[in-house]
Amino acid sequence: MSQTENSNTANTKEGNVLPAEKKSKPGKNLNKSNSSMNKNKSKGPDSPKSESLRKGIVNTRNRTKGSVRPEKSRVCTTLDLLKLKGKRKIVGLTAYDALFGKLVSDSGVDFILVGDSVGTTLLGYDTTIPVTINDMIHHTAAVRRSNPKCLLVADLPFGEASLSFDRLLESARALLQKGGADAVKIEGGRDVADDIEKLVLTGIPVMGHIGLLPQTVKSIGGYRKFGKEKEEAESLYKDAISLEEAGCFAVIAEMMESAVASELAKQILPPLIGIGSGGACDGQILVTPDLLGLSNFEIPSFVKPRMNLNQEISNVLSEYVSDIKNFKEGRNR
Numbered sequence: 001m002s003q004t005e006n007s008n009t010a011n012t013k014e015g016n017v018l019p020a021e022k023k024s025k026p027g028k029n030l031n032k033s034n035s036s037m038n039k040n041k042s043k044g045p046d047s048p049k050s051e052s053l054r055k056g057i058v059n060t061r062n063r064t065k066g067s068v069r070p071e072k073s074r075v076c077t078t079l080d081l082l083k084l085k086g087k088r089k090i091v092g093l094t095a096y097d098a099l100f101g102k103l104v105s106d107s108g109v110d111f112i113l114v115g116d117s118v119g120t121t122l123l124g125y126d127t128t129i130p131v132t133i134n135d136m137i138h139h140t141a142a143v144r145r146s147n148p149k150c151l152l153v154a155d156l157p158f159g160e161a162s163l164s165f166d167r168l169l170e171s172a173r174a175l176l177q178k179g180g181a182d183a184v185k186i187e188g189g190r191d192v193a194d195d196i197e198k199l200v201l202t203g204i205p206v207m208g209h210i211g212l213l214p215q216t217v218k219s220i221g222g223y224r225k226f227g228k229e230k231e232e233a234e235s236l237y238k239d240a241i242s243l244e245e246a247g248c249f250a251v252i253a254e255m256m257e258s259a260v261a262s263e264l265a266k267q268i269l270p271p272l273i274g275i276g277s278g279g280a281c282d283g284q285i286l287v288t289p290d291l292l293g294l295s296n297f298e299i300p301s302f303v304k305p306r307m308n309l310n311q312e313i314s315n316v317l318s319e320y321v322s323d324i325k326n327f328k329e330g331r332n333r
C-alpha cells in the first residue's frame with residue numbers, strides 16, 4: 001500500500017491544512033464506559049485495583065473445568081485494542097458467518113468486523129444500503145457461534161442512526177444482546193457524535209467510521225478518496241476529534257488521503273484503523289473476500305488480493321461437475 005507521509009502536518013492539494021497541535025482536549029470522554037485512559041491512575045484501568053480485579057476474573061475462569069480461556073496475547077476488549085496504539089499495528093478483517101469467523105479468528109486478528117459489506121459480498125446487493133438490522137443480527141450471531149478469540153464488532157446498518165436516539169439505542173443493543181457483538185461501528189462524524197456519546201454512556205462501545213462512508217454512496221454519487229481539498233481535510237479532522245471526544249474506542253478511516261490519515265492518527269487518542277488510507281494509520285482492516293479474490297464485483301484498487309479464490313473454486317467445481325457427468329461404471333472416480 002503506497003503512502004506519502006509527512007512528519008507534522010498533512011499536505012493536501014492546497015498545502016498544509018491540519019494543525020500541528022490539537023486544539024481540543026484529547027480524549028475528553030474516551031472509553032467512558034470502560035474507564036478512561038486519561039482518568040486518575042488510582043481509578044483507571046492501570047490502577048493496582050483494576051489490575052487485581054482483572055487477575056481475579058482470570059483466576060475465577062481458570063477454575064471452571066473445560067472453560068475456553070482467551071489466549072493471553074489476544075485482544076478481547078475494547079480497552080485491549082486501545083492500548084495497542086503506539087505499540088504495534090492493529091489488524092482487523094471482516095467475517096459474516098461461522099465458517100469464516102473461525103478462519104479469521106485463527107489467523108490471529110485483533111478484531112473481526114461483521115460489516116454491512118455483507119450486503120455486497122454475500123447477499124447480492126450492489127450497495128450496503130438494503131442491509132437491515134435483522135441481517136446484521138443474523139450474521140453477527142453466526143460469527144459469534146464460531147467462538148472468535150478476539151473482539152467482535154458489528155456494523156450498524158443504513159438508517160439506524162438517523163431516526164431517533166431510541167431507535168439507535170434499540171438497534172445497537174440488539175447487536176450486542178441478540179448478535180453477541182462486543183461493540184458496534186457507526187458511520188459518520190460530527191453529525192452522529194452526540195448520539196455516540198450517549199450510547200457509550202449506556203455501556204455500548206462504539207467504533208467510529210469517517211472518510212468514505214459507503215452508506216452515503218447514493219448522496220455522494222460514487223466511491224472516491226477523501227481529504228484532497230483543504231476544506232475536506234479540515235472537516236475530517238473535526239470529525240475525528242468529535243468521535244474521540246464522544247468516547248469511540250477506535251475510528252475507521254476509509255479511502256482517506258494517506259497524508260491526512262497519517263496526521264489524524266497522530267492527533268487522536270483512539271487508534272485510527274485505515275482501509276485504503278495508506279500505511280501510516282495505527283492499523284488496517286480489509287474486507288476478507290477482497291483479500292482472497294472472492295468477489296462478484298471489481299475488487300477495490302487499494303486491495304492487492306493474495307489469491308484468486310474465485311478462480312480456484314470455479315476450477316474445482318467445474319472439474320467435479322464434469323467428472324460426475326462423464327462418470328463411466330467401472331472407472332476410478
Ligand code: KIV
Nearest residue numbers: 094115116117252287
Ligand atoms: O462494512 C464493512 O466491511 C466496512 C469496512 C469497509 C470497514 O465498513
